[in-house]
Every structure is written in C-alpha cells, then in structure tokens.
Amino acid sequence: MFLGSLLEGLQKTFAIFLANYPALLRGLTVTIYLTIITSIGGIILGTLLALGKIYGNKFISGIVTVFIGLIQGTPLLVQLFVIYYGLPAYGIRLTPITAALISFTINSGAYQAEYLRGSIQSVSSGQLKAALSLGMTRWQGIFYVILPQALRRVIPSWTNEFIYLLKYTSLAYIITAQELMGEARIIASRNYEFFKTYLLVAFIYLLLVLLFTRFFRRIERRFTIPGFEFKR
Amino acid sequence: MSKHLLRVENIYKSFGDNDVLRGISFHLDKGETKVIVGPSGTGKSTILSLINMLVPPDKGHIYLEDIDITRTRDVHKIRQNIGFVFQDFGLFNHLTAKGNVMIGLTKVKKMGKKEAEEIAMEELRRVGLENFADQYPAQLSGGQKQRVGIARALAMRPKLILFDEPTSALDPELTGEVLNVMRKLATEGMTMLIVTHEMGFARTVADELIFMEDGVILEQGLPEKLFTNPEHPRTREFLFKLTDLYNEGER
C-alpha cells in the first residue's frame, strides 16, 4: 500500500522531469555558470583582499578589514537586493544574472580572503627572507614563493566554498534570475505539484554536490605534492 | 679604493634599548673564508642580516667592492651578489630541489628555462645531489636540504656567501656532508663568511677566526693562534668550552 504510493510518487516525479527537462537543464546551466564564475571571481577578489590586508599599508589594510567585516556581517540576500534593487537609484541597472554574479563574487571573495589570509600567515616568514636573499623583490617573493604555497593550502576550503556557492546561488531566483530554482518555481506554479517538483530539484542539487565533491577530491589528489598533503 | 671584497666599518645596531652591535669592523678578501664564533645572542646573525641588507645599521658602513650597501637604493640588485645559507634551510617547500635552485635564475636573472636547468643540475652535482633533483624538500634529509640551500646560493654566482649556523639544525651524523661541501667550496676559492659552532671546521678551513662577544669583536686572527695562544682570556675560555662540548675531531 505505502510502497505502491511511493512508487507512484516517484513515477510522477520522473514524469515531471520528462515534461520539463529542457527548462530544468536551462536552469541547471545557469546555476553551474553562476557557481563557476563566482567561485573563480571570488578566488581572485579574495586573493587581492588578503594581499591588501596583510601586505598593504595601514590605509589599504584598514579599508579591506572594514569591507570584509561589512560583507561577513550582513546577509547575502540583503547584499543581493542592494545591488539589484538599490543600484538603479544611482543609474546602474543590472540584469538579474549580472547582479547575482557581482554580489556572489563579492560575498565569496570576502570569505575566501579570510581563508587565504590564514593560510598566507601559516607560510613561515623565513620563506620570504629566503626569496629576498636571492635578490627577489618583496612582490616577487609574495607571488613566486608565498602565494603558490598559500593557495595550495586553501584548496580544501575552496572546494567547500564552491559547494556553498552551488547551493547559495539558488537565492538568485528571488531577483528573478532563471537558474535552477527559478525554473522550478515556474514549473511548480503551472503544475501545482509543489512537493514533487521541489523534491526533484533537491535531488538535482544533491547530485551536483556529490559530483563536484568527487571531482574536486580527484583534482586535489592530482595536485598533491609532498609537504602539501590536503588536510580536512 | 680598497682591495677588499667586503668591508664592515664600525657598525652599530640596537633593537630598542638592546645595543646588539657596538662598533664592529672587519673585512673579507676575495677567496677568503672567515668564521665568526661567539656565544648566542651576541649579534652574529644580526651582522649577517645587515650585510644582506635585511636590516639597516644605526651607524657605520658596509662596502661590497666599494659600493656602500648601507646607502644603496638597489637593494635587490646587490643582494643577487650575496648568497645566504640559513640555519633552517629556507627551501621553498612547493618546489623540487631543482626548482629551488632554478627560481632565482629564472625570476631574478630572467634566464631562459633551459639554461637555468643546466646550471641548476650543475650546482646540484657540485653538492652531490644530482640524483635528488626532482625530490621536494619534504622528501629530503636535513643534510640534503642544506646542500640544496647551498646549491641555490651558488647558482646565482654570488661574490660572497653568508652562512648562518648551517649545521645547527642537523643531526650530528648529517653535519659532515654539509661541512664537506663547504670545505670544498673553500678550496675552490669561494668567498665565505660563516657563523658556526663547528670548531674543527673553523680551525681547519677558516683563513681567519673572528671571536665576538656582547656586540664587539674581542679578537680576530689566524685560527691556530686563537686556539693555541689567544690574546684574550675569554677567547680561550669560549673556544675550549666549545671544542670540549662538541668533542671535536674532524667530522
């Protein structure tokens, strides 16, 4: 009896998938696009922020600290709204996707900056001294010696960050970005199968998370070098 | 104006109210090996840092071939001429032995990869590590790490190499392989300024011994003289204690 209705439910859920897969795939593509671009943007922004905070003068370091505090101290959704609904007041009108890209990049950058800062500071100061003694400038030492080591150490954190972004980008539907969650809402509002439709979407997210987690573990293993084993 | 490769003239240096160096003067000629000895906390490392321009002196001058390196603005250029071998090796942990030796050539001297690789292999061979070129620091023993550190310094073709207690972090059975490399360099005419507690090495290899205490040079001269007939009773006391402590034969 119970098993029968469960099977029936699964069948219906699958039917929803079949009926809507072009839209779901479209949403999925947007979700993955948002995640990849913002995680890479976040790495770059995070690196710049971390460098500014550690090696910048008092002024730069102060600005970065305030900026990171501001981003980490406010909800992601509020940041998204400020950029999408707030900026038009100053004549800056963004598409939902662009607004999502910008706010997720900024948010992720602030968090990644803190991971990276910890990892830069865990590289011993003797390394920079050794770089200088070869005749490198301070910035050469930072780029050729400190960063390559610090970046390796934060790879596990970045894997986590990527997975977070994969899930957090679902917030973008609120500003009408048509990513996976956005498409699901449209589908559900048409077929009224809210439970099954969102269950289907949850399953797709889960699958994505598992796939990407495996993918990153493989990458980590490939890039492991002695002395930089990945610790979680 | 002078024939000395390195001239240290009347250097003073304080950290806060800690007067670490109080009027240090000595010089080094091309091809010479001088060893600085003295109790710890005396300012030996500070002198090397000053010569490597990592800290500025409060007073005094240091000349490298008549360039006053305490007044120069080309710090990075001049540092290329001064090798530095660290007590804790200071190898770049993300690079192989060969990568460690190459990076100064490719990034500082802007040398092509192939040429840099050739020089790196040549220097690794010189320290007996040609078979360890592709190993990472974490895969090397302390003695091997330090020999890579020496190869890395050598590859830059420095006019002078500074050693700060290069064997102090090593297990006793590993100091020999490092000292042997340094001994070979001395006979090949490399100019070296070495801080070490290895008295056997100092006695046999140094052209001159510099005994420092409390921020001044108490005595400098031929090692044989300082060991057998020192002017200063403190010199005798210290050298004897160290020699005793390390139970020196040649290692």
Ligand SMILES: Nc1ncnc2c1ncn2[C@@H]1O[C@H](COP(=O)(O)OP(=O)(O)O)[C@@H](O)[C@H]1O
């Ligand atoms: N960067 C620094 N800041 C403050 N004090 C220092 C610094 N470097 C060295 N000192 C002090 O200078 C003194 C001499 O140190 P050092 O040159 O390392 O001695 P040694 O190498 O002979 O053992 C010590 O008292 C040490 O604490």
Ligand SMILES: [Mg+2]
């Ligand atoms: Mg010292």
